[in-house]
Amino acid sequence: MKIKIVWVMPVLIAGLLIYGCSPRSKYDRMLNQELASGVRHDSLFMGLYLGMPEKDFYTHCWILNREGLIKQSSNNTMVEYELKDELKYPATMQYYPEFVEAKIYEMPVQFIYNGWTPWNKELSSDNLELDVLRLYEKIYGEGFIKVKHSKHGMAYTKINGNRRITIFKEDELHVWTVFTDMSVRKELIDSTSKAGIINEE
Numbered sequence: 001m002k003i004k005i006v007w008v009m010p011v012l013i014a015g016l017l018i019y020g021c022s023p024r025s026k027y028d029r030m031l032n033q034e035l036a037s038g039v040r041h042d043s044l045f046m047g048l049y050l051g052m053p054e055k056d057f058y059t060h061c062w063i064l065n066r067e068g069l070i071k072q073s074s075n076n077t078m079v080e081y082e083l084k085d086e087l088k089y090p091a092t093m094q095y096y097p098e099f100v101e102a103k104i105y106e107m108p109v110q111f112i113y114n115g116w117t118p119w120n121k122e123l124s125s126d127n128l129e130l131d132v133l134r135l136y137e138k139i140y141g142e143g144f145i146k147v148k149h150s151k152h153g154m155a156y157t158k159i160n161g162n163r164r165i166t167i168f169k170e171d172e173l174h175v176w177t178v179f180t181d182m183s184v185r186k187e188l189i190d191s192t193s194k195a196g197i198i199n200e201e
Contacts, residue, residue, distance in 0.1 A: 027147050030159050035182060039161035042181070044107050045139075046070075046081070050163060050181040054102045078110070087131045089123060090114045100184055107179040116173050125169040129156075132175055133167055140165060152176075 042050040046069070047060055061079055064070045073080045078094040091113050098106040111132055113123035121127070133144060133156055140158065144167070149155040155168035162183040169175055 026145050027157065030145070031164075031182065034159040034161050035186065037161055040183075041160040041163040043163075044104075044179055048097075048104070048107070050104055050107075050179065052097075052104045054099050054104075057097060057104060083111075086135055087111075087113075088127070091128070100188070105181050105184045109177045109179070110170075111175045111177070112173055118172065125172050125175050128175045129167060129169050132177060136165060136167065136177070 044050065046064065048057065052060075061070065065072075070079050070081050072078075073094050078096040081093045081095075083091045083093055091111055093109060093111055095107060095109040097104040098108070111128060113128055116123040136158075137144065140160070144156040144158040144165075147155055147157050147166075149166075149168050152168040152170060155166055157164060157166045159165075159182065162181050164178075164180045164182050166178045166180070167175065
């Protein structure tokens, strides 16, 4: 019996240490700690914010469009903004929020490098993802961790209070970032989030 105990304990301790250092465990700790803090971080970009009333969103976009800062995307389903100096190369950003109770709950954002071609690796989504990550670290702060995405392999994510930001590649061309109000998500029974982190609550 003593031999079995001596053998089992090191294995159990090693397993706990491995789990405690895993990306999933880091994510769980980050999520629980930030939600428990009660702090809110609602800012998104261009004057938009989580919890913004749907009517205010459309009014704000109308003003930005009138000022020539944004336009409708080619298929008229998203808002389009041209990034000239923010990233390493000129890029296009498209976005459109998801609403819960007529307020912004989630904001999926798509990025592409304008000069992308299959043979130009400098403008691939591999590099674009890292460029977006560096940009977001400047804007929203460091602390992004790697997690496994249910559909798109590895992703980067960061949680500040109620706001989660997730960055992932869709294919060779597109990179997505998804801003989510996790305080709202926690209350949703059937979520339709695009962020898709595996085993998320």
